[in-house]
Amino acid sequence: GQQVMQIPQYQHVQEGEDFTTYCNSSTTLSNIQWYKQRPGGHPVFLIQLVKSGEVKKQKRLTFQFGEAKKNSSLHITATQTTDVGTYFCAGPVQGAQKLVFGQGTRLTINP
Amino acid sequence: DTEVTQTPKHLVMGMTNKKSLKCEQHMGHRAMYWYKQKAKKPPELMFVYSYEKLSINESVPSRFSPECPNSSLLNLHLHALQPEDSALYLCASSQDLVAGWPLHFGNGTRLTVT
Numbered sequence: 001g002q003q004v005m006q007i008p009q010y011q012h013v014q015e016g017e018d019f020t021t022y023c024n025s026s027t028t029l030s031n032i033q034w035y036k037q038r039p040g041g042h043p044v045f046l047i048q049l050v051k052s053g054e055v056k057k058q059k060r061l062t063f064q065f066g067e068a069k070k071n072s073s074l075h076i077t078a079t080q081t082t083d084v085g086t087y088f089c090a091g092p093v094q095g096a097q098k099l100v101f102g103q104g105t106r107l108t109i110n111p
Numbered sequence: 112d113t114e115v116t117q118t119p120k121h122l123v124m125g126m127t128n129k130k131s132l133k134c135e136q137h138m139g140h141r142a143m144y145w146y147k148q149k150a151k152k153p154p155e156l157m158f159v160y161s162y163e164k165l166s167i168n169e170s171v172p173s174r175f176s177p178e179c180p181n182s183s184l185l186n187l188h189l190h191a192l193q194p195e196d197s198a199l200y201l202c203a204s205s206q207d208l209v210a211g212w213p214l215h216f217g218n219g220t221r222l223t224v225t
Binding site for chain 1: 152153154167208209216
């Protein structure tokens with residue numbers, strides 16, 4: 001079945017360091033979404049990418065969608081303790097009206 | 112703050128109990144979802160309602176029974192659950208049942224089955 005692989009599974013950084021998580025799909029995606037889940041919280045929608053090669057920024061967060069629309073990345077510049085949480089990518093399942101989530105990257109930060 | 116409200120926040124139930132989880136949204140969204148999330152795992156889709164009709168059932172055991180009384184409400188009825196059903200149950204909604212619309216999640220119900 002269609003899979004969305006996300007790496008790394010865990011990342012621990014010092015506050016102020018950069019962080020990147022990568023998402024790879026086994027099939028071409030019409031769009032990709034990113035969510036953040038704080039510890040003890042619920043997933044919160046961050047952004048959606050639709051176009052091939054698209055790059056979007058939200059303050060210190062930069063999201064990219066690959067040219068082939070099969071991979072995506074989220075980069076955080078100069079992490080802060082508020083960035084702690086698990087970041088999930090999610091893409092639509094071909095032929096079905098539902099999303100498949102990546103396994104998530106859990107980010108912890110040493111202040 | 113979340114625009115999708117779930118109750119209760121926590122629930123402990125025995126394996127012979129019957130309980131219900133409730134979800135409400137007032138964003139005019141036409142698709143509503145139940146997800147199950149185990150610790151350190153992504154959300155796992157259970158059911159999808161579109162325009163108050165069950166659209167997707169991900170082969171969920173019959174001890175979980177969804178209900179959509181109207182466009183704003185979604186319930187999940189629980190009966191004869193097993194300890195392995197302990198998890199965070201998340202309700203979500205989206206503008207429509209097209210995978211391009213983002214999901215708005217509620218705070219979830221943390222369920223423990225004893």
